Amino acid sequence: MNDIEQQIEQLRQQLEAHNRAYYLHDDPQVPDAEYDRLFRQLQQLEEQYPQYLSSTSPTQRVGGEALEGFQKVSHTVPMLSLANAFSDQEMEAFDRRICEQLDQSGEVEYLAEPKLDGLAVSLRYENGELVRGATRGDGTTGEDVTHNIRTIRMIPLRLSGDNVPQLLEVRGEVFMTLRAFNELNSRHLQLGEKQFANPRNAAAGSLRQLDAKITAGRPLSFYSYGWGECSTDLPPSHSAVLDQLAAWGVPVSPLKAAVTGSAGCQHYYQKIEVERPQLAYEIDGVVFKVNRREWQRQLGQVARAPRWAIARKFPAQEAVTRLLDIDVQVGRTGTITPVARLQPVQVGGVTVTNATLHNEDEIQRKGIRPGLQVVVRRAGDVIPQVVAVVPGSDPEAAEEGALFQMPDECPECGAAVVREPGEAAARCSGGLACPAQRKQAINHFASRTAMDIDGLGEKLVDQLVDHGLLSNVADIYRLQTAQLVGLERMGEKSAANLIAAIDASRDTQLGRFIFALGIRHVGEATAATLAAHFGALQKLRNASVEELEQVPDVGPVVARSIAGFMQDSHNWGVIEALLGLGVHWPAVETAAAAESELVGKVVVITGTFSRPRPEIKAELQRLGARVTGSVSSKTDWVAVGDSPGSKADKALELGIPILDEAALDRLLGY
Incomplete structure (x- = not known):
């Protein structure tokens, strides 16, 4: 390395060290003017000696031309969402479930940290260098925002320290501090530009700019809360992994802590709730995760959320305003929901003009009518709802406002509005x-x-x-x-x-197609289960309510909804039209599934196989098996590959039959 190259490298290391001190530790080591001088010196040297320019240089955070659009990115390890708890009782129930599923008589240790109100992203490092940044999207597919991620000074372009993995995906939250948000809105006001409603919207809007120069002008922050793919073994606890990420230069929340049992969770939650108004950024709750990674693997996940983590949300923020009128909205499945038209009011940083009133019974129970002062809450800090009438509201306004009555006819199409016995919701027919x-x-x-x-x-x-x-x-x-x-x-x-x-x-999957039909009560998970159980749309249509009730996780209400939808001649006509227009999915050998030993069996997969596990899971489901993530007394078989986890030990303990790959292949017909 010659003198010039060495000088350039030293300047880069100095600037990155100053970045870490400023952004990670809030402890600037030099005045801004000195930082700017070093930055300009490096910039001049790189311009003079372009052969030494590097993509990881602090000068290269902002790219050149704006992009035409965002490319899709598939997450090899899904970015899961979180289940929510809104009370002490729900948190205690979560802790009890964890102890029962782990068969633990003692208290479980959790990793606790504030739940940042921002945008989840995944950062991919190869040989220590940042090569890609992507949004969470729907959890399996996000958008490539690398050009914008590189502008965030808290995010290292190159990992530092020892034993950096060849491949590491860092998961975390991009957010905007309150100070940065207020400064951005003040600037927009001076320029006559649109202001952002809250820091989360500002962060999301800034990260999804096609021109990185715009993002670079909006100071974004980042904290990591986890990881995805990694080419090396990581420490055995979640907290230790975050400490390791910090050692590599990745910022993590300074407020994270290990707590024990539901009492420890409650104490931490109360502490953060008290500190919340003084924090430099907005949070909407606290996240608790089982700290031991082996237990995380054992607990597994359901649908799109891990069983081993939960978000304890803060009480919804409330405000008082006047109810101007009540309208109704017709939903996708025909549900008619009363909607409050409100005098505009700020609730949790958002201007609210409409709020849900749920149903007619709730309106009558709460004595809600136009003209009254009402309490508006953003439930879970998201959905506005009217929760009560303000005691002592203007009696004259109460007299003037007419009591609400559900219309007899749908306001959109004129069809009769019906309400089934025992149901709170009215529906358009x-x-x-x-x-x-x-x-x-x-x-x-x-x-x-x-x-x-x-x-x-x-x-x-x-x-x-x-x-x-x-x-x-x-x-x-x-x-x-x-x-x-x-x-x-x-x-x-x-x-x-x-x-x-x-x-x-047109080229889709049967489970996706069933979900797309919009059958009431049928979500993604239920649609996938139905596809795996019946294997063909005609079989699903021919199934009786009693047969549908035999499908895992399908109860009487869901079974009646499916049967009613499939037997409706209009619905089936639309389905036949879709098939005639070329919508299709991979053929399913339904005869093989009917004769398979796997029909109705509960199977758990653990370890590494010669084929991808998702492929094995799909085959098992096609042949009628139900694949679960944890071993219990209800498990029929455990398929064990190379390097299995604790599930194999659990199977031996419970005396559950184990299938090696050869035995599994025989069952699958290979």
Whole structure:
């Protein structure tokens, strides 16, 4: 290394050290002017000697040209969401479940940390260098925002320290401090630009800029809370892994702590709740995770959330305002929900003008009527709702405001409004003939977790329905480029891209298709279970309510909903039209599934196999098995590959039959 190269490297190390001191430890070592002098000196040397320029240099955080769009990124390890707890009782119940599932008589240790109100991201490092940053998206697919991630000074472009893995995915939250948020809004106000409603929106909007120079001008922060893929073994506890990440230069929350049992969780929660107003950033709760990683693996996950973690949310923020009127909205499945029209009020940093009133019974029980002062709450800091009438509200206003009554006819289509015995919700009987239900059914059908039609958003669906181009979901596959060109914000290129996305969505999976149909009470997990159990749509249609009730996690209410949907002639006509328009999925050998020994069996998979585990899981489900994440007395078989975890030991303890890969292949018909 010659003198110039050595000088450049020393300047880079100095600047990165100052960045860590400033952003990670809040302890600046030099004045801003000295930092700027070092930065300019490095910049000049790199311009003079471009052969020594490096992508990890502090001068290279902001890229050049703006991007045309965001590329999709698949997360090899899904970015899961979290279950929520809103009370001490729910936290205690969570702790009891953990102890029971682990068969632990003593107290469990948890890793606790504040729940940042920002945007989850995944950072991929290869040989210690940041190569990609992606948003969480739907948990399995996000957007590539590397160009913007590189502008965040808290995020190291190169990991430091010893034993840095060849591959490491860091998971964490991008957020904006309150000071940065207020300064950004003041700047926008001076420039006559739109202001952000809250720091979370500001952080999300800043990270999703196509031009990294805009992001660089908006001071974002980052704390890591976990990891994804890693090429080396990590420490045995969650807290120790975070300490290791910090040793490599990755910022983690300074407020994280290990606590013991539900009492320890409660004490930490109360402590953070008291400190919350003094924090430099917004938080909306506290996250508790089982600290021991082996126990995390043992507990596994359900649907899109781990069993070993929970978010204890803070009490919803409330405000008082006047109720101006009550309207009704028609949902995707026909549910008619009363909606409060409110005098605008700030609740938790957001201007609220509408709030849910749930149903007619709740309105009558609370004595809600137009003209009264009401308490508005953002439940879980997200969904506004009217929770009560302010005691002593203006009696004259109470006299003037008419008592609410659910309409006899749907305001959207004129069909009769019905309310089934024992149900709180009233429903429009118009089905997909109702424009409101039709629009929402199409939006659901096209959504990322259903048919995943990129570019077919709510505003475009509104136009297509209003112009008579979509009357049901099958019409999506009849659209032509010429019909789209000329719609608002739809040129030839956009139209061609949408048609291409629609064509690509024809190749799907049976579980996705069932979910896309929008059957009431049928979510993603239930749709996947139905697909695995029946293997064919016609079999699902022919199933009686009693047969449906035999499917795992399908109770009487869900079974009746599925049977009713499948037997409806209009619904089945739409399904047949979709199939006739080329929607398809991989063929399922239903005869093999019916004869398989695996039908109805509960199987657990552990260890490494010659084929990917998701592929094995899909085959087991296709042949009628139910694949779970933990071993219990209800487990029929445990499939054990190389380097199995504690599940194999648990199976031996309980005397559950173990299948090696050869035995598993025989069951699968290989």
